[in-house]
Amino acid sequence: MSNELEFLSRRVASGKLSRRDFLGRAAALGITAPFANALLSSAARAAGPVKGGTLKAGLVGGESTNSLDPALMMTQVPFAFGKMWGEMIVELSPEGKLENRIAEEIGASADAKTWTLKIRDGVEFHNGKTVTAEDVAATLERHSDEKSKSGALGYMKGIQTIKASGKEVVLTLKEANADLPYLLSDYHLIVQPNGGKDKADAGISAGPYKVTTNEPGVRHGGERFANYWQGDKMGHADQIEIIVINDATARTAALQGGQVNMINRVEPKIVDLIKRLPGVTIRNHAGPGHYVFIAHCNTAPFDNADLRMALKLAIDREEMLDKILRGYGSLGNDFPINASYPLFTEIEQRKYDPDKAKFHFKKSGHDGSVLLRTSDVAFPGAVDAAQLYQQSAAKAGITLEIKREPGDGYWSEVWNKQPFCASYWGGRSTQDQMYSTAYLSTADWNDTRFMRPDFDKMVLAARAELDDTKRKAMYHDMGMLVRDEGGLILPMFNQFIDATGAKVDGWVDDPHQELMNGYALAKCWLQA
Amino acid sequence: MSSPILKLIAQRIALGIVLLLAVSVLIFAGTQILPGDVAQAILGQSATPESLANLREQLGLNQPAYIRYFHWLGGVLTGDLGTAMSSGQDIATSIKGRLGNTLFLAFWAAIVAVPLAIILGLIAVRYRNGWVDKLISGLALASTSFPEFFIGYVLVYFFAVKWQIFPGISTVYDGMPFLERMQAIALPATALTLVVLAHMMRMTRAAILNVMQSAYVETAELKGLSAFNVIRKHAFPNAIAPIINVVMLNLAYLIVGVVVVEVIFVYPGMGQYLVDHVTKRDVPVVQAVGLIFAAVYISLNIIADIAAIVANPRLRHPK
Numbered sequence: 001m002s003n004e005l006e007f008l009s010r011r012v013a014s015g016k017l018s019r020r021d022f023l024g025r026a027a028a029l030g031i032t033a034p035f036a037n038a039l040l041s042s043a044a045r046a047a048g049p050v051k052g053g054t055l056k057a058g059l060v061g062g063e064s065t066n067s068l069d070p071a072l073m074m075t076q077v078p079f080a081f082g083k084m085w086g087e088m089i090v091e092l093s094p095e096g097k098l099e100n101r102i103a104e105e106i107g108a109s110a111d112a113k114t115w116t117l118k119i120r121d122g123v124e125f126h127n128g129k130t131v132t133a134e135d136v137a138a139t140l141e142r143h144s145d146e147k148s149k150s151g152a153l154g155y156m157k158g159i160q161t162i163k164a165s166g167k168e169v170v171l172t173l174k175e176a177n178a179d180l181p182y183l184l185s186d187y188h189l190i191v192q193p194n195g196g197k198d199k200a201d202a203g204i205s206a207g208p209y210k211v212t213t214n215e216p217g218v219r220h221g222g223e224r225f226a227n228y229w230q231g232d233k234m235g236h237a238d239q240i241e242i243i244v245i246n247d248a249t250a251r252t253a254a255l256q257g258g259q260v261n262m263i264n265r266v267e268p269k270i271v272d273l274i275k276r277l278p279g280v281t282i283r284n285h286a287g288p289g290h291y292v293f294i295a296h297c298n299t300a301p302f303d304n305a306d307l308r309m310a311l312k313l314a315i316d317r318e319e320m321l322d323k324i325l326r327g328y329g330s331l332g333n334d335f336p337i338n339a340s341y342p343l344f345t346e347i348e349q350r351k352y353d354p355d356k357a358k359f360h361f362k363k364s365g366h367d368g369s370v371l372l373r374t375s376d377v378a379f380p381g382a383v384d385a386a387q388l389y390q391q392s393a394a395k396a397g398i399t400l401e402i403k404r405e406p407g408d409g410y411w412s413e414v415w416n417k418q419p420f421c422a423s424y425w426g427g428r429s430t431q432d433q434m435y436s437t438a439y440l441s442t443a444d445w446n447d448t449r450f451m452r453p454d455f456d457k458m459v460l461a462a463r464a465e466l467d468d469t470k471r472k473a474m475y476h477d478m479g480m481l482v483r484d485e486g487g488l489i490l491p492m493f494n495q496f497i498d499a500t501g502a503k504v505d506g507w508v509d510d511p512h513q514e515l516m517n518g519y520a521l522a523k524c525w526l527q528a
Numbered sequence: 529m530s531s532p533i534l535k536l537i538a539q540r541i542a543l544g545i546v547l548l549l550a551v552s553v554l555i556f557a558g559t560q561i562l563p564g565d566v567a568q569a570i571l572g573q574s575a576t577p578e579s580l581a582n583l584r585e586q587l588g589l590n591q592p593a594y595i596r597y598f599h600w601l602g603g604v605l606t607g608d609l610g611t612a613m614s615s616g617q618d619i620a621t622s623i624k625g626r627l628g629n630t631l632f633l634a635f636w637a638a639i640v641a642v643p644l645a646i647i648l649g650l651i652a653v654r655y656r657n658g659w660v661d662k663l664i665s666g667l668a669l670a671s672t673s674f675p676e677f678f679i680g681y682v683l684v685y686f687f688a689v690k691w692q693i694f695p696g697i698s699t700v701y702d703g704m705p706f707l708e709r710m711q712a713i714a715l716p717a718t719a720l721t722l723v724v725l726a727h728m729m730r731m732t733r734a735a736i737l738n739v740m741q742s743a744y745v746e747t748a749e750l751k752g753l754s755a756f757n758v759i760r761k762h763a764f765p766n767a768i769a770p771i772i773n774v775v776m777l778n779l780a781y782l783i784v785g786v787v788v789v790e791v792i793f794v795y796p797g798m799g800q801y802l803v804d805h806v807t808k809r810d811v812p813v814v815q816a817v818g819l820i821f822a823a824v825y826i827s828l829n830i831i832a833d834i835a836a837i838v839a840n841p842r843l844r845h846p847k
Binding site: 065146250 | 568576577578579583584612614615616622624626644681684686688689692696697699701791792793794795800801804806807808810
């Protein structure tokens with residue numbers, strides 16, 4: 001890094017140079033925007049956070065049906081608000097490492113079947129009670145109960161026993177899982193007094209903010225929790241507020257009019273317009289989320305491997321990335337993993353090849369059209385994407401018939417039911433989690449009906465393997481299998497695109513979720 | 529007040545109640561034919577078969593429909609709207625705040641829109657076919673022809689983003705100071721006013737013009753009354769029934785039809801509340817809100833009827 005850049009970034013941090021000018025100079029020096037931004041945030045961090053003020057976010061993804069019960073959190077607003085008042089057992093750092101929070105230490109037995117969590121001393125709940133091992137154990141019990149409605153139940157089912165003794169919680173698993181600590185970073189697993197068994201939606205945990213306002217679908221507010229155990233790292237603003245703004249135009253206008261300091265889900269098609277607004281910074285970064293077309297491997301005509309291959313070759317990924325995501329994403333390669341996963345390995349990129357697609361289509365013996373269902377809710381731009389797909393497939397002699405389904409009931413009536421449709425995945429924190437959620441034969445959400453005993457065995461073996469080099473090789477093979485034999489057609493990984501207003505500082509890109517993995521309000525501050 | 533009027537009013541109210549009951553059956557039946565069910569909708573894409581089965585049982589979705597209907601109706605009659613399936617909140621409590629917000633917004637929009645529409649209508653009639661009339665009609669038609677979201681966005685663009693006079697998002701909350709609240713609703717109330725203004729104004733104009741062709745108006749004119757007095761004393765009172773009708777219709781719209789405006793301005797009213805719950809198949813809430821909306825329509829129509837009867841003696845003696 002040149003000394004000049006470092007000097008400039010310090011000037012920005014101390015308010016002597018505008019961010020915009022800095023980016024301009026950085027570009028002149030041949031520095032890419034993401035790198036320059038990273039440089040800026042580190043300079044800003046070095047300058048130190050400013051305490052005080054009210055940080056406001058205008059977010060899509062809140063409804064009047066939301067609840068403070070962490071088990072029921074599904075959409076973006078409860079997720080982001082949960083990170084404000086909730087404290088986790090462990091968390092993923094922006095670099096993808098595990099960061100211990102309420103657990104001070106996590107140890108595993110050699111067979112990765114027994115796990116011991118050592119609970120940190122002196123962490124306090126908002127009601128003044130100290131967090132104990134019993135609270136953590138009760139939280140895990142509540143989310144792993146068969147009767148639970150928890151969004152984390154899928155992974156938590158793998159826990160056989162949970163025991164709290166003294167300062168430790170000991171978990172034994174039904175099957176070995178080297179990734180358990182990653183699973184514990186699931187955003188549903190907010191530690192609550194007595195695990196939330198008394199009153200799940202009380203909104204009490206040990207996070208940086210205390211809940212002051214909870215009007216689902218309207219707004220949520222919190223004030224800084226004075227006894228937060230990490231007060232130097234989080235909770236810089238005195239107050240935080242989330243205003244639910246589901247309408248994209250209203251959200252942008254609110255940021256522009258200065259009514260909120262940050263927004264989520266900027267639509268790719270307007271990013272370039274928003275970039276021109278004074279004071280507004282686009283915060284886009286890659287993540288594990290992807291947009292897909294899924295074909296059921298066990299349903300005619302998609303039970304034919306040649307037909308699936310033809311469909312995979314007949315999609316023009318570059319065009320789709322360009323036109324649907326306007327470049328705010330990366331090319332997909334028909335397996336659900338990209339570089340945001342810790343143990344990712346490159347696999348040769350599949351390209352649009354109408355001739356080869358034609359060949360495989362002929363070989364499959366299928367004639368006539370192929371019915372593809374799509375809807376606006378499948379992913380932003382899903383209807384347009386289906387039409388692009390139709391055109392590129394037509395050049396390969398494959399007729400795609402597009403059926404546009406209503407958004408209402410799409411997830412219950414079409415997705416995971418109809419044999420070929422558009423959908424999206426938010427991604428998971430580890431490959432194991434992603435594959436076990438959607439590609440194991442027994443997975444509830446096996447939406448491509450990918451049922452391969454050999455693949456299942458590989459997943460289980462990789463789970464028990466503690467040597468990263470070996471695991472990497474195993475995941476490479478699993479990726480190849482899904483890519484070449486599976487029913488997943490994955491044209492692109494989408495980016496998270498957030499935006500912040502003029503005075504927001506301390507932003508750090510985090511690949512795991514939007515809004516700095518939900519921590520934007522807690523970790524950012526308002527410039528003095 | 530003579531008894532025939534009271535009898536008529538009683539009849540109308542009784543009819544309204546019967547109508548409301550019929551609507552309640554329709555609403556209930558309607559919510560049954562939505563695709564998917566509430567459990568599936570709550571859990572969304574992340575539903576697993578076990579969690580679905582658990583939730584269905586917990587919500588009592590396994591009972592037959594007619595039992596659930598009477599159960600619900602009994603609750604409504606005793607003021608108990610039940611609890612929202614998706615969030616477990618008491619519906620009556622949640623609706624109270626939302627309905628209050630909606631009525632607040634509708635009230636201020638109406639306070640501006642109704643007198644303005646009627647006055648503009650009167651002026652248009654007074655200068656009928658002149659340039660004033662054409663200007664008023666033209667502007668009103670233009671504002672009503674633009675979709676609500678367009679008017680909303682234009683207002684936001686100028687008043688919130690460009691000049692930053694009023695907030696572009698109108699989140700109101702309990703305990704908000706009155707002036708702040710008024711400032712918050714300035715833009716949505718303006719948008720609503722523009723949306724309903726033209727309809728009322730044009731109906732006022734048409735109704736009065738219709739009366740203006742009657743013989744007694746001609747007599748009044750021949751008596752030498754000024755044009756304005758003819759309208760005020762002879763035409764307007766006789767045109768009041770259709771005017772009240774259209775005003776009531778628009779008031780009802782201000783309460784039940786403002787979903788788009790609420791979404792654009794992020795106003796926490798009934799429309800937004802209903803939409804959220806429809807997408808979750810939260811049947812008890814959808815039913816409760818539907819019933820309230822129906823009650824609003826029916827009672828405003830009854831009021832319009834009664835006002836028309838009071839205003840026009842001929843209607844008191846139906847043939």
